[in-house]
Amino acid sequence: MTELTELTEWPVIEYDDIRELRGPLVVVGGVSGAGYDDVATVRLPDGTRRHGVVLEVDRDLAVVQVLEGTAGMSRVGSSVAFAGAPMRIAVGDQWLGRACDGRGEPIDGGPPVGGDRSAAVAGAPLNPTWREPPAEPVLTGVSAVDALTTLVRGQKLPVFSSAGLPHLELAVQIAAQSHVGGAPFSVVFAGMGLTHADAAYVRDALDERATAAELVLLLNTADDPVIERILTPRLALTVAEDLAFTGGRDVLVVMTDMTSYAEALREVSSARGEPPARRAYPGYLYTDLASLYERCGRVRGLPGSVTILPVLTMPAGDITHPVPDLTGYITEGQIVLSADLHGRGVYPPVDPLSSLSRLMRHGAGPGRTRADHLPLTAQLIAALARARQTRELADLIGAAALGDVDRRYLGFAEVVERRLLDQRPDEARPLDDTLDRIWQALRTLPERELVMLPEALRATHRTTRNDDPEAAEVPEVAEVPEVAEVIT
Incomplete structure (x- = not known):
């Protein structure tokens, strides 16, 4: 796995006191020196290795989530080693034009993505006083978005959809067409829980942008391990932050489907035995979503910007469902797709009266789009x-x-x-x-x-x-x- 094997060495101490295998989790005993979010490497009896992250440490017990899952693992003969540091990935322009799975493994036939510098997948805290207000538009070529809910550089603007509506087609169209005039621009597309047909559609539709070295593609399919789905958006945002604030690019991050991400989070929370909150989602769902959405913006003194377009499906079209409800609290507006418009053959079926961009006035008008x-x-x-x-x-x-x-x-x-x-x-x-x-x-x-x-x-x-x-x-x-x- 690129982001781990190239940046960490196999530690000297391995712990073979495997107490429990629980879904994607491994409980290890007799551990010392491990901390939350540390990288872990799991070695199976046949010598193969899997990778994980420490979720919890209690005295000498450590709970590790295995990115590849625990299927086929045995408590006897397996061991776990800890790197003593959070997960990091190689970052830089070498990601542009590449297609990888949700863990950063290439699926385009190319070599592993490497680099001469790395960044923490969890991101770094940002002093709020360093943030610059979002300004200037990101033009998508979609009339319903550009005219009525203008996307602004540095904004987080979600798309609320329902099953059966063309939200994936809209997300791909925006990823393929968006631009910011003559400034350097890139798109990071993170797909979570996609079918293989949808993943193939995304790759084909965005091939031109990938060929132009303006696209980073991370695709997690529905049959991939659930833990990978939690890692995918974090990898995407880490790559985007480097392209923006080190490479000087305006970067659009498209993340779909955030409901699949939240369901993966719920599954891991259930495996950990955590008390459920509303609709069995973990009580920290709001904090977890905010840790992703708030990684957008512009930073004073640094070039570039990160703009986030999360796409989520509302179960049964319920906008009060926890995922769209909490997303609405964190983000700056919403683009709502309408089943009624879709039934009348309108594409994209954006409902103008339910959609808004709270930062539209910062990115539209005289000197930015058009005076009228x-x-x-x-x-x-x-x-x-x-x-x-x-x-x-x-x-x-x-x-x-x-x-x-x-x-x-x-x-x-x-x-x-x-x-x-x-x-x-x-x-x-x-x-x-x-x-x-x-x-x-x-x-x-x-x-x-x-x-x-x-x-x-x-x-x-x-x-x-x-x-x-x-x-x-x-x-x-x-x-x-x-x-x-x-x-x-």
Whole structure:
């Protein structure tokens, strides 16, 4: 295993008092000098070695989680040795373009990833006063993200999804298309609990970015040891921190699926016999997730930035489930995928009224994206909220009772879904095109309804409503689909 065998030597003292094998855990007796988070090496009777990390030390007992699992191990003839230091991995530009499993073992046919410097997998504490506020956008080429929930360098912005929705496709599309203008940019993609088909899809879809040496790929599949799933995001963030703060790159870390990660954490906690908390997750789930999400940001005096996009599935679509609930407390907004939009054939099915980016104003607007970006977004959201109310009203009183303005709002919502939100999974849409599409949608509404736009922009609306050649492509009121069609 690259990150252990190249950085640690086999210690002199081996302990063969194996008291218990419990799931992925080994309880060793008679231990001295071992500490929490120390690297351990387990030697089986046939001479093969496995690797682990110390989870707990109580007097002369040590609990070790074995990364490869304890299947096939025997208490007799096995031994454990401790390195006396936390786990470290080689870091540097040599990771770029590589594909590895969740433990850092190459799966691309290349040699083990080595380097002349190393970093602790657990990361290093950061003085909060050294943090710089997130600023400048990360453009993804996805209209629903760039326009409505702009991702900002140094931000942590999760994607909330449900089973059956295309969250993996969206994560891969963002990883493949994202950029920050002309600055050096890299993507670290950490997949956890993926099927082999999904892992192959990720590798194929991101092949171009990997060939350009802009991608680090860490893939943990569903049949890999559960402990590996806990290690995968930590390896990804350690590599990303070095690429950012030593290599001067802006790095986007995409982690999917964090629910699989939390379930692995729950399984290990159960094996350790820890008291369960809400829905049997360990009581320290919040702290553990924060130890990952808070490793993003910008550091004063250092180049580069780390931006985190965690993707998680909500069991039964329940946003109050512990994983999305705690993630929402830690992160700075959310991108919520809608089953209703997905059923209507919209990709990506991002629900604009449930999604937000709390740092959007730090990364959008004059000098960053476009001067009209923030007012256009505010007006779009306000109009979509009115359209949703109108749709609910039509369900109550009937479509025939709606007035002309209400019908225009329903037509506006249809244009937004069809012309703005919906795009191909391989389409990288420029931001100017995205904002122009918002203008086209707003032109279907009367000017008096555009109360969120400053007067200067309303004047632009008046001038371009009939002069812009693209405006002719937007359905006029008479051409908007019938209300019954929109509602269905």
